[in-house]
Amino acid sequence: MKTNKKFTGRAIKRDFKKNYVVYLMALPALIYFFLFAYLPMSGLVMAFQDYKPKLGMFKSPGVGFLHFQKFFNDPFFFRLLRNTLAISFWELVVAFPLTIIFALLLNELRSKVFKRTVQTISYMPYFISMVVVSGMIIDFCKSQGVLTQVVKLFTGNEQNILSIPGYWRTLYIGSGIWQGIGFGSIIYVAALSGIDEQLYEAAVIDGAGKWKQTLHVTLPGISTTILIMLILKIGNMMSVGYEKTILLYNAQIYETADIIASYVYRKGLLEFNYSYSCAVSLFNSVINFALLIAANHISKKVTETSLF
Amino acid sequence: MREYKSVPRTIFNIFNIFVFVCVILLCILPVWHVVCASFSDAGWVLSQSGIIWRIKGFSLKGYELVFQNRDIVSGYLNTFFYVITATALGMVLTVMTAYATSRKDAIWGNAIMFFITFTMMFNGGMIAYYIIITKGLNMFDSRLALILPVCLSAYNLIIVRTAMKGIPESLIESAQLDGAGHVRVLVSIVLPLMKATLATVILYYVVAHWNSWFQASIFLRDRSKFPLQLILKEILITGNVTTTITGGTSAKASDYSGDLILYKQTVKYCTIVVSTLPIFIFYPFIQKYFESGVLIGAIKG
Numbered sequence: 001m002k003t004n005k006k007f008t009g010r011a012i013k014r015d016f017k018k019n020y021v022v023y024l025m026a027l028p029a030l031i032y033f034f035l036f037a038y039l040p041m042s043g044l045v046m047a048f049q050d051y052k053p054k055l056g057m058f059k060s061p062g063v064g065f066l067h068f069q070k071f072f073n074d075p076f077f078f079r080l081l082r083n084t085l086a087i088s089f090w091e092l093v094v095a096f097p098l099t100i101i102f103a104l105l106l107n108e109l110r111s112k113v114f115k116r117t118v119q120t121i122s123y124m125p126y127f128i129s130m131v132v133v134s135g136m137i138i139d140f141c142k143s144q145g146v147l148t149q150v151v152k153l154f155t156g157n158e159q160n161i162l163s164i165p166g167y168w169r170t171l172y173i174g175s176g177i178w179q180g181i182g183f184g185s186i187i188y189v190a191a192l193s194g195i196d197e198q199l200y201e202a203a204v205i206d207g208a209g210k211w212k213q214t215l216h217v218t219l220p221g222i223s224t225t226i227l228i229m230l231i232l233k234i235g236n237m238m239s240v241g242y243e244k245t246i247l248l249y250n251a252q253i254y255e256t257a258d259i260i261a262s263y264v265y266r267k268g269l270l271e272f273n274y275s276y277s278c279a280v281s282l283f284n285s286v287i288n289f290a291l292l293i294a295a296n297h298i299s300k301k302v303t304e305t306s307l308f
Numbered sequence: 309m310r311e312y313k314s315v316p317r318t319i320f321n322i323f324n325i326f327v328f329v330c331v332i333l334l335c336i337l338p339v340w341h342v343v344c345a346s347f348s349d350a351g352w353v354l355s356q357s358g359i360i361w362r363i364k365g366f367s368l369k370g371y372e373l374v375f376q377n378r379d380i381v382s383g384y385l386n387t388f389f390y391v392i393t394a395t396a397l398g399m400v401l402t403v404m405t406a407y408a409t410s411r412k413d414a415i416w417g418n419a420i421m422f423f424i425t426f427t428m429m430f431n432g433g434m435i436a437y438y439i440i441i442t443k444g445l446n447m448f449d450s451r452l453a454l455i456l457p458v459c460l461s462a463y464n465l466i467i468v469r470t471a472m473k474g475i476p477e478s479l480i481e482s483a484q485l486d487g488a489g490h491v492r493v494l495v496s497i498v499l500p501l502m503k504a505t506l507a508t509v510i511l512y513y514v515v516a517h518w519n520s521w522f523q524a525s526i527f528l529r530d531r532s533k534f535p536l537q538l539i540l541k542e543i544l545i546t547g548n549v550t551t552t553i554t555g556g557t558s559a560k561a562s563d564y565s566g567d568l569i570l571y572k573q574t575v576k577y578c579t580i581v582v583s584t585l586p587i588f589i590f591y592p593f594i595q596k597y598f599e600s601g602v603l604i605g606a607i608k609g
Contacts, residue, residue, distance in 0.1 A: 012415070015413075021489065021491070022407075022411050025404040025408040029420075029465075030420065033460075040440045046439065109324060109325070117332070121335050124591075127515050127588070129518070131519075135580060139576070146359050178338075243521075264434055269526055278435040278436055285431065
């Protein structure tokens with residue numbers, strides 16, 4: 001650290017005298033994050049205990065890594081890991097590129113008014129609550145629902161879609177795209193508008209057509225944004241949003257729908273296995289953290305773009 | 309200009325417009341279906357399969373039932389209370405902290421920021437959080453659980469902080485030379501210069517609090533404290549018919565028994581409209597600002 005010089009005793013004293021008002025302004029936020037983010041981290045102790053609410057965290061007996069062993073030998077361990085990663089994988093492979101393509105195509109629209117209209121309307125679903133979106137999905141998936149009727153056209157099957165494991169991932173990813181594609185594209189549209197117009201003019205003079213321009217000017221122009229978003233996505237591979245899952249899944253489709261977070265919720269908050277679910281949750285957080293660090297590190301090495 | 313006319317180009321343009329017309333339809337149709345069904349005759353809605361394109365047999369009976377439902381009315385009021393208090397508190401904290409950490413001469417600024425951003429990368433998880441909030445901080449079944457632990461978002465803080473860093477230092481220094489303290493500088497110099505960012509962040513907070521249900525579902529047991537989304541969850545997801553029509557007053561359920569089956573579906577559509585309308589009214593006022601807001605957050609986020 002080259003900045004260490006400013007942390008000498010005298011400098012600290014002088015800085016505090018001069019800026020104490022500034023630090024006073026940050027104090028409530030520090031207390032906030034201490035109470036609601038760092039204090040819960042201390043609760044992870046439960047993962048290594050046989051936590052009893054009556055005894056509390058200080059008196060509950062310790063059990064070492066027992067809960068972790070139990071989880072690794074859990075018959076559902078593989079299924080949970082597979083489902084969690086599968087959802088992330090398909091989101092990465094389908095939703096992520098589609099959002100970029102959406103932004104690229106939007107950028108090609110010549111009519112300003114039409115472009116604005118598309119943007120305004122495609123952002124809307126993002127602001128609809130997850131409860132309402134899930135309620136609509138349930139409605140569209142019951143046997144006379146819109147989606148079921150579409151499926152019926154192809155397969156002749158009129159069964160409720162939410163009871164068929166094979167459709168869950170498509171439904172999850174598809175509804176996610178519906179809700180998020182417009183809003184997710186904002187960041188790319190902004191990056192696209194930041195590309196220097198002269199680069200396109202130079203490309204045209206060199207005889208590049210539209211396709212070549214896209215390949216050699218547009219994509220390199222937004223590659224930093226794409227990479228940063230990719231790092232974030234990979235760093236969040238293990239933290240699939242659980243709200244939609246908890247709202248929509250049922251025992252019939254656990255086979256594909258049950259993910260680590262929903263399992264933690266069920267075991268911990270519905271069945272009160274606090275210690276066990278806390279261990280599962282810790283396992284999840286640690287892998288997630290490692291993935292984020294790794295993705296960031298690789299990106300830094302390969303492309304000199306990184307989050308931190 | 310990079311525009312030039314050719315046949316493949318024209319074909320592409322037409323194809324592109326076609327794609328976006330489809331996108332618009334896909335975004336609007338589900339919402340259109342819900343709105344039309346909510347105003348239509350309940351019997352007709354039940355007999356339909358597939359998309360409902362139009363209103364048939366205009367009826368407001370569904371809405372009447374929704375507004376007779378005590379849970380929905382109290383949920384509405386509770387949500388307004390949670391949204392207003394949490395957003396106000398959150399904005400004050402966000403702005404203060406963003407200002408403090410964007411002062412270049414304060415040597416602990418980056419350390420404070422690290423303390424905050426680390427919580428975005430690692431957290432205690434759902435169970436530890438639940439135990440600490442309920443057992444450690446004693447907020448079980450308390451309205452505070454829906455305000456205090458969720459009012460400040462590290463992500464929104466970064467957006468505001470980045471915008472503040474873009475304000476020329478000379479403006480702040482000259483105000484300080486005139487004798488203005490930090491609070492004065494923040495309120496009369498900095499904040500008026502970043503209205504777009506503030507509007508964006510307020511929108512984010514309001515939408516997040518309006519739509520939040522999970523926090524309430526794990527911490528609250530007393531129905532009179534439930535926010536709207538939790539009531540909605542019972543009606544739309546759990547499909548509790550009695551709750552849907554009568555608002556939990558089971559004594560009255562028999563009076564409605566004829567209507568129960570008939571109106572169950574219509575009432576669902578009406579509650580969706582009633583609960584989502586405020587956000588859709590609020591959003592266009594702020595929309596013109598928030599693209600710039602998202603971009604600012606993206607640079608550093």
